Amino acid sequence: MRKYLISVAAAVSVAVVTSSTVMAAGDVVKPPKQEWSFSGLFGTFDRGSLQRGFQVYDEVCSACHSVRLLAYRNLMDIGFTEEQVKKIAAAKEVTDGPNDEGEMFQRPARLSDRFVKPFPNKQAARAGNNGAFPPDLTLMTKARVGGAHYLHALLTGYKEAPKGKKLAEGMSYNLYFAGNQIAMPPPLSEGGVEYADKTKATVDQMSRDVTTFLAWAAEPELEWRKRLGVKVILFLLILTGMLYGVKRKVWADLH
Amino acid sequence: MSDSKFKNPIVAWIDYRLPVFSFMEHELHEYPTPKNLNYWWNFGSLAGIILVIMIVTGIVLAMHYTAHTAFAFDSVERIMRDVNYGWLIRYIHMNGASAFFIVVYIHIFRGMYFGSYKSPREILWILGVVILLTMMATAFLGYVLPWGQMSFWGATVITNLFSAIPIVGDSIVTLLWGGFSVDNPTLNRFFSLHYLMPFVLVGIVVLHIVALHQHGSNNPIGIDTKSPQDTIPFHPYYTVKDMFGLGVFLILFFGFVFFAPNFFGEPDNYIEANPLVTPPHIVPEWYFLPFYAILRSFTADAVIYLPISWLMSAKLAGVLAMFASIMVLFILPWLDHSPVRSARFRPLYKQFFWLLIIDCIILGICGAKPAGAPWTYIAQAATAYYFLHFIVIIPLLGFFEKTKPLPTSISEPVLKGGGGSSSAANAKPMEEA
Numbered sequence: 001m002r003k004y005l006i007s008v009a010a011a012v013s014v015a016v017v018t019s020s021t022v023m024a025a026g027d028v029v030k031p032p033k034q035e036w037s038f039s040g041l042f043g044t045f046d047r048g049s050l051q052r053g054f055q056v057y058d059e060v061c062s063a064c065h066s067v068r069l070l071a072y073r074n075l076m077d078i079g080f081t082e083e084q085v086k087k088i089a090a091a092k093e094v095t096d097g098p099n100d101e102g103e104m105f106q107r108p109a110r111l112s113d114r115f116v117k118p119f120p121n122k123q124a125a126r127a128g129n130n131g132a133f134p135p136d137l138t139l140m141t142k143a144r145v146g147g148a149h150y151l152h153a154l155l156t157g158y159k160e161a162p163k164g165k166k167l168a169e170g171m172s173y174n175l176y177f178a179g180n181q182i183a184m185p186p187p188l189s190e191g192g193v194e195y196a197d198k199t200k201a202t203v204d205q206m207s208r209d210v211t212t213f214l215a216w217a218a219e220p221e222l223e224w225r226k227r228l229g230v231k232v233i234l235f236l237l238i239l240t241g242m243l244y245g246v247k248r249k250v251w252a253d254l255h
Numbered sequence: 256m257s258d259s260k261f262k263n264p265i266v267a268w269i270d271y272r273l274p275v276f277s278f279m280e281h282e283l284h285e286y287p288t289p290k291n292l293n294y295w296w297n298f299g300s301l302a303g304i305i306l307v308i309m310i311v312t313g314i315v316l317a318m319h320y321t322a323h324t325a326f327a328f329d330s331v332e333r334i335m336r337d338v339n340y341g342w343l344i345r346y347i348h349m350n351g352a353s354a355f356f357i358v359v360y361i362h363i364f365r366g367m368y369f370g371s372y373k374s375p376r377e378i379l380w381i382l383g384v385v386i387l388l389t390m391m392a393t394a395f396l397g398y399v400l401p402w403g404q405m406s407f408w409g410a411t412v413i414t415n416l417f418s419a420i421p422i423v424g425d426s427i428v429t430l431l432w433g434g435f436s437v438d439n440p441t442l443n444r445f446f447s448l449h450y451l452m453p454f455v456l457v458g459i460v461v462l463h464i465v466a467l468h469q470h471g472s473n474n475p476i477g478i479d480t481k482s483p484q485d486t487i488p489f490h491p492y493y494t495v496k497d498m499f500g501l502g503v504f505l506i507l508f509f510g511f512v513f514f515a516p517n518f519f520g521e522p523d524n525y526i527e528a529n530p531l532v533t534p535p536h537i538v539p540e541w542y543f544l545p546f547y548a549i550l551r552s553f554t555a556d557a558v559i560y561l562p563i564s565w566l567m568s569a570k571l572a573g574v575l576a577m578f579a580s581i582m583v584l585f586i587l588p589w590l591d592h593s594p595v596r597s598a599r600f601r602p603l604y605k606q607f608f609w610l611l612i613i614d615c616i617i618l619g620i621c622g623a624k625p626a627g628a629p630w631t632y633i634a635q636a637a638t639a640y641y642f643l644h645f646i647v648i649i650p651l652l653g654f655f656e657k658t659k660p661l662p663t664s665i666s667e668p669v670l671k672g673g674g675g676s677s678s679a680a681n682a683k684p685m686e687e688a
Contacts, residue, residue: 041514069332135526139332142517143525178535218525221335221342228343229513233506240502247499250491254290 029175031146031153034208038148038215041230044223045216050078052195053213056206058088059193061137064129064184066117067217069138073111078216085111092116130170132183141211141218148215150176155207158186282468287486288493289474291665295369296472296493297500298362303460304501305355310453312348313397320400322446324439327402328527346516352394353519354508356542359387367587368608370596371473377588379466382459384584389456391543396449398540402442403524408537410437410445416550419571436530477596478661485665536625544622545615549641550577551626552634559639576638583645590645592653600659604652611644 037046054075057067072089076082089109094116097104109116118134119125126133141147153176161173167181174182188203195201216222259267261276270276319338321330334341363383366372372380399410414431418424433440471480480486487493511518519541523534539547553560553573560569567575583590598605614637621634 069329069336139525143522145522147522225342225346225513225516229509232509232513236502236506236509240499240506243495243499243502247495250495254487254492 028178028180029153029157031149031157031176033149034152036148036215037212038222042226044226045078045212047079048197048199049209049212050216051080052197052199052206053209053211053216054078055195056188056193056210057137057213060187060206061210062115062118064118064125064134065137066119066134067115067138067214068117068136070115070217071111072109072113072115074220076111077220078213082111089113130183134184137214137217139218141215143218148211151214152207152211154182155188155211156204283490283494284488286468286471286489287480287483288472288489289480289485289665290487290492291474291476292472292493292496293475294496294500295361295365295475297497298358298365299467300497301500301504302355302358302362305351305358306453306456306460309348309351309355310457312344312351313450313453315344316348317446317450320446322400322443324402324442324528327400327442331401343512346512350508350511350516350519352397352540353542354504354511355390356394358504359390360542363387363584364608364612366473367611368598368605369473369475370477370591370593370598372588373591373596374588375470376466376473379463379469380588381585382463382466384581386456386459386463387584388581389452389459393449393452393456394540394542396445396452399442399445400449401524402528404526404528404532404534405521405524405537407437407528407530408534409539410441412537413539414441416570416574416577419568419574421567421571473596474665475597476599476662476665478665481664482666538623541619541623544620545618546577546580546622548618548622548634549580549638550574551622552576552631552638554631554635557631557635559635576642580641583642587645587649591649593656593658595658595661600661601652601656602659603656604649607644607648607652611641614640614644 037043037049057065072085075085075088080088089111092109092113093106094109094113095104096107099105119128122133141151144150146153154174157175157177159173159175161167161180165173165180167173171181171183172185173180188206190203191201192203192206193201199205219225259270260280261267261270266276316334319330319334319341321327331345334345336342338344366380366383395409395413399406414428414437417427417431420427429435431441431444432438433444471486474480521538521540538544550573553569553576555564555569557569560572563572593601593604595601598608617637618634618641621630621637624630
């Protein structure tokens with residue numbers, strides 16, 4: 001009886017975990033799972049993909065979306081040299097000041113500056129985007145159910161609206177967005193960027209690259225975390241094995 | 256001083272003036288513990304260790320955290336990105352909360368299964384329930400601090416519950432908020448209280464241990480220890496067993512911390528709090544889900560609400576039921592008047608125990624679902640059963656259950672399985688094999 005009840009309890013708890021992910025997807029299509037360079041116990045970010053992804057963000061997404069928690073210096077963590085990053089930063093203008101005359105002034109961005117935002121404030125962002133606010137992307141892969149899978153599905157999920165589905169003015173149909181109506185027009189188009197490493201810039205490729213970049217932006221500690229994790233778990237396995245041995249030895253005289 | 260039991264002169268000198276070593280000797284080494292405790296008895300010390308981990312990581316986090324609505328979210332992200340090992344400290348603290356509840360829930364259900372709440376351990380049990388309540392308050396306060404969407408809306412929903420109290424309800428809510436909505440004063444006082452509560456918790460835990468050491472641990476058989484044969488010193492036997500259990504726990508715990516740190520979290524909490532945007536689906540952390548289900552099952556048309564509908568609003572009934580679901584644990588030692596402690600000798604109780612576990616899991620599932628059919632009805636049935644278990648089934652079992660005969664001593668069944676009766680008397684340490 002007890003064994004039976006335990007297995008029922010186990011089955012029920014498995015059902016909770018699985019059903020809660022299904023439920024979160026709601027009436028929209030569940031994003032298909034993708035292979036990512038950074039998934040799994042030993043996954044690391046593909047450096048080429050990260051740098052291409054930054055290029056996609058810089059040339060496409062950054063027109064509307066900020067990544068306000070990133071600083072230009074962080075780009076040195078994804079394989080750019082200091083000189084390269086300085087050049088990237090110098091191309092952006094930041095407002096600094098006030099200077100000795102009490103005036104705010106523009107200057108080129110430095111390594112220590114946070115990524116420059118496309119709009120000075122929320123109202124300006126809304127005004128420039130048909131009333132919709134383009135959310136900050138730094139934590140996007142952590143802030144959505146499905147994470148990177150969802151982001152890639154969304155970027156590649158633009159379809160013709162099915163017959164009978166009425167879209168509001170300026171909205172696009174997306175298979176994976178809640179409610180299927182999204183204010184963002186399809187952001188990626190075939191050959192939209194020209195990759196320095198000659199990778200063919202298909203929509204799928206650009207989406208994968210920018211998703212990888214944003215996954216890194218959300219979890220810059222991921223590689224360090226997993227590397228340290230493997231060491232800690234190995235240490236604990238050995239320690240616990242030894243503790244079990246000690247426990248057996250101490251208890252041996254009782255049995 | 257020469258007759259001190261400590262050989263080390265410094266230890267003896269200190270102990271003569273401040274008997275800390277005598278205390279440790281008495282409470283750890285000499286402290287007699289039943290020799291038949293199984294691994295379910297590991298979870299008490301484990302909970303204590305997690306409390307220490309939570310306090311240590313929490314103190315470090317507080318050094319970098321800013322309790323202001325404009326900076327809280329970003330200060331947490333700064334900890335994740337720019338503070339040395341900040342991500343590790345925060346992920347330990349975050350997952351530590353979940354681990355704390357898993358361990359404490361197992362600890363509580365172990366107490367229920369083996370009847371650890373029965374005489375003479377009623378106050379020990381009651382202190383445990385107080386610990387649970389304090390923990391829940393601390394966890395709720397802490398979840399608000401990162402100031403994400405779920406922090407904000409969770410705080411809004413839960414503090415609003417108090418408005419169901421007649422006459423003074425609204426004033427209490429205003430007092431909790433420090434204003435007229437969840438805002439900066441709320442965040443500030445929640446941070447202050449979140450820092451305070453763990454130390455209150457430590458105080459209650461000390462009392463819990465004092466009460467425990469008065470009569471010693473219960474055991475899987477649930478009969479009192481009768482002779483020195485039945486017991487072994489806590490140290491080294493249970494210290495080493497607890498250490499081994501801690502090792503197993505840490506492997507699992509750090510598995511989550513390093514490889515799935517956001518497994519227990521809600522993605523919505525990585526969106527900064529926005530009072531103008533309500534998330535489509537507000538859910539508390541997993542450890543509150545069964546209570547959330549009980550709260551929400553009192554709808555205006557609920558069958559369980561009908562008998563009291565003339566007396567109070569459905570909302571108040573839900574709030575009271577949610578608190579009652581824990582309050583009922585306070586009187587469990589008196590609801591259960593069966594003279595037999597351990598479920599091993601209570602065939603019916605054992606089955607109802609597992610039904611209660613399943614009922615709690617069902618409540619947890621219902622708490623995670625959006626309100627509406629069929630989940631609301633399932634939650635209502637599960638809520639009814641939860642109270643039925645404690646208020647009706649448990650007292651009735653005391654009258655009608657036919658219990659199995661108890662062994663005469665702890666040593667008897669322990670030795671039945673192993674060697675013959677000749678080794679039975681030999682409980683004292685022998686030469687190592």
